[in-house]
Amino acid sequence: MIIIRLRGGLGNQMFQYAFGKSIARKLGVDMKLDLTSLLQTHHKATTTNRDYQMNIFNFGDSFLIQPNSIRLLNKLHLNFLIQIIKSIKLIGFKKYKEKTFTAEELIINTPKDKNLYVGYWQSEKYFKNIETELRKDFRFNEELSPQAKSISEAIIKVNAVCVHVRRGDYVANTGSFNCSNLDYFVDGTNYIFKHTNNPHFFVFSDDPEWCKQHLKFDYDFTIVDYTTDKIKYKEDLQLMALCNHFIISASSFSWWAVWLSNKKEAKVVVPKNWFLDKTTDVSDLIHDSWIKL
Structure with missing residues (x-):
């Protein structure tokens, strides 16, 4: 299993999902989405608070911690419990942080299982191999108003x-x-x-x-x-x-x-x-x- 940490708005989340799905397909493992950083409330004027926004699409979600649980604990000012739960679930995983804005050939060619991947991964090179599948995943789940x-x-x-x-x-x-x-x-x-x-x-x-x-x-x-x-x-x-x-x-x-x-x-x-x-x-x-x- 691999874990993808989500950050940013919808466009960023789509890049991170596409990157993670490609790696999961190459390795033949499952992927879970970590929303703990995404749903953390920020109070800076230069930072926009985001929610999980990919529920507009048709693909099924699999989360490290359920978003409703994160929101509830944040609301109750029990963020430390989120960190404890996350730490337990990440036992045995290594953290890999994006090193450059351009695609990293090492990740493309030799991805590793049991990793928590942290980054924005804004390159089509990461997921060109699963374009057809992604176009199915990124179909909107409701008609226009x-x-x-x-x-x-x-x-x-x-x-x-x-x-x-x-x-x-x-x-x-x-x-x-x-x-x-x-x-x-x-x-x-x-x-x-x-x-x-x-x-x-x-x-x-x-x-x-x-x-x-x-x-x-x-x-x-x-x-x-x-x-x-x-x-x-x-x-x-x-x-x-x-x-x-x-x-x-x-x-x-x-x-x-x-x-x-x-x-x-x-x-x-x-x-x-x-x-x-x-x-x-x-x-x-x-x-x-x-x-x-």
């Missing part, structure tokens, strides 16, 4: 371009992440307009009000803003994946929208610098065919 469905109908009628504007904790965390400026999105729409026929830009964001105030494109565009009684990020991801082309933020969430769309002819615009630290090698994350602006 009527509100989102009306947007999906508008998307499929035109040459839709997804523009993903990631703000949220990127705005506060100015030390690491590239929160792309307005020029990037303007340059991206100009590029797509020149290289496709009659594009219509659909703007998705965790801050649609900001987009309404600041984004003014010279082309047909729609800022996607709707209410739903379902899970909003799930519906956004489904809608984004329906598009033909993409202008994405430096965000694993929009990376997965491109992957889920599975459109081989898609034009994908990405920020030239994924991180503010320009020395970070993202060559395993960004496809050679994607346009860097």
Whole structure:
């Protein structure tokens, strides 16, 4: 058995799950998901508290500790009990921590059983071998709400371009992440307009009000803003994946929208610098065919 420690939002969780499933398949063992770090409550302005978000998909879950138990103990301020339970369950396991942002050939070629794997694992090289199986796992388990469905109908009628504007904790965390400026999105729409026929830009964001105030494109565009009684990020991801082309933020969430769309002819615009630290090698994350602006 191997254990994968989950951290971050949905996009990060999907990378970690895909990485773990590939290793489990190679070894012929089971995989469990460790949510103890994910569900721990943080109080920093630069850190967004996350929940387990992959329950929007059809695959079965297997946890080191059940999420409801973790949430209850956190609520009762008994986090130390979580650590004790986790320590007992991890007896006999070695911890392997991701060493670089690029794919580690040692892990790809010689993964090891009885390991707790800790990292983000943001490279398709880790899971390309199980792509068909992952596409089945990452099927959404519910239909779109009527509100989102009306947007999906508008998307499929035109040459839709997804523009993903990631703000949220990127705005506060100015030390690491590239929160792309307005020029990037303007340059991206100009590029797509020149290289496709009659594009219509659909703007998705965790801050649609900001987009309404600041984004003014010279082309047909729609800022996607709707209410739903379902899970909003799930519906956004489904809608984004329906598009033909993409202008994405430096965000694993929009990376997965491109992957889920599975459109081989898609034009994908990405920020030239994924991180503010320009020395970070993202060559395993960004496809050679994607346009860097």
